[in-house]
Amino acid sequence: MLPLLEEIQQRRRELGLTQSRLAVLAGVSQSIIAKIEGGSVDPSYSIAGKLFAALDRVGVAPTRRVSELMSHPVVSVSRMQLVREAVDLMKRRGYSQLPVFESSRPVGSISEKTILDRAARGETLEGLLGRRVREIMDPSFPVVDEDTPLDFVFGLLQGNYGVLITRGANVVGMLTKSDLLKIRR
Numbered sequence: 001m002l003p004l005l006e007e008i009q010q011r012r013r014e015l016g017l018t019q020s021r022l023a024v025l026a027g028v029s030q031s032i033i034a035k036i037e038g039g040s041v042d043p044s045y046s047i048a049g050k051l052f053a054a055l056d057r058v059g060v061a062p063t064r065r066v067s068e069l070m071s072h073p074v075v076s077v078s079r080m081q082l083v084r085e086a087v088d089l090m091k092r093r094g095y096s097q098l099p100v101f102e103s104s105r106p107v108g109s110i111s112e113k114t115i116l117d118r119a120a121r122g123e124t125l126e127g128l129l130g131r132r133v134r135e136i137m138d139p140s141f142p143v144v145d146e147d148t149p150l151d152f153v154f155g156l157l158q159g160n161y162g163v164l165i166t167r168g169a170n171v172v173g174m175l176t177k178s179d180l181l182k183i184r185r
Contacts, residue, residue: 003052009037011055025151026054027158058151066153067146069182070165070173076101077110079134086110086133097161099174100137106171108137111161140164146172154180 012022012033019037023030028047035041036051043051076099077086086098090112097111110133118136119125128136142156143164153163157177165173 005036005043005048008033008048008051008055012037015055015058017055017058021152022051022054024155025058026050027155054151054155057154064150065146066144066148066150066163066165066175067173069150069179070146070175071179072165072173074099074164074171074174076106077133078102079107079132079137081133082129083110083115083131083133083136084129087112087115087129097176099141099162099164099171100133101171104170106140106143106164108134108140109161110137113161114138141174143171 012019017025019033020030023033026047028050032041032043032047033051036043036048075089075093075095077089079100079102090096090098096113097109099106100108100110114136115125115128118128141160141162141164143166144153144156146165146167148165153175156163157175157180162174162176164171165175
């Protein structure tokens with residue numbers, strides 16, 4: 001059984017979280033939190049569960065940084081490489097997604113899922129493999145600083161395959177859902 005909805009605002013404030021920060025941690029919109037706290041909306045069980053789970057994680061877990069679990073150096077492909085080359089690199093390294101860089105700047109991403117989804121919609125696999133990455137790439141992964149608390153990326157990873165980690169202006173690592181399984185508390 002979930003606690004009372006009125007506890008969301010109280011616990012959020014006790015933990016020093018803004019509505020926006022809690023929204024990212026829980027993988028919900030900030031506006032839904034504002035409506036719940038204002039009493040104008042009765043959330044679904046699923047949304048309430050996400051909010052309380054995020055509050056529990058922040059309240060119990062020691063503050064760890066994304067730099068503790070990130071993979072580095074970042075393995076990437078360029079926009080001009082063939083999809084075949086990206087697939088070969090993913091197979092060799094055991095990855096299911098890669099960031100796409102132009103110079104040292106992230107400009108997109110490519111994943112096994114993207115390629116297979118396009119094939120399922122009727123594009124031939126051989127045709128896809130012969131195309132340039134830029135022709136089928138997805139948007140870039142979110143970017144956070146290396147000192148970002150690990151709890152912050154749980155929400156980001158609900159809707160993204162990975163998160164790029166920066167030190168200053170340089171991308172120094174990447175964090176994926178599988179990296180989170182390395183957590184030992």
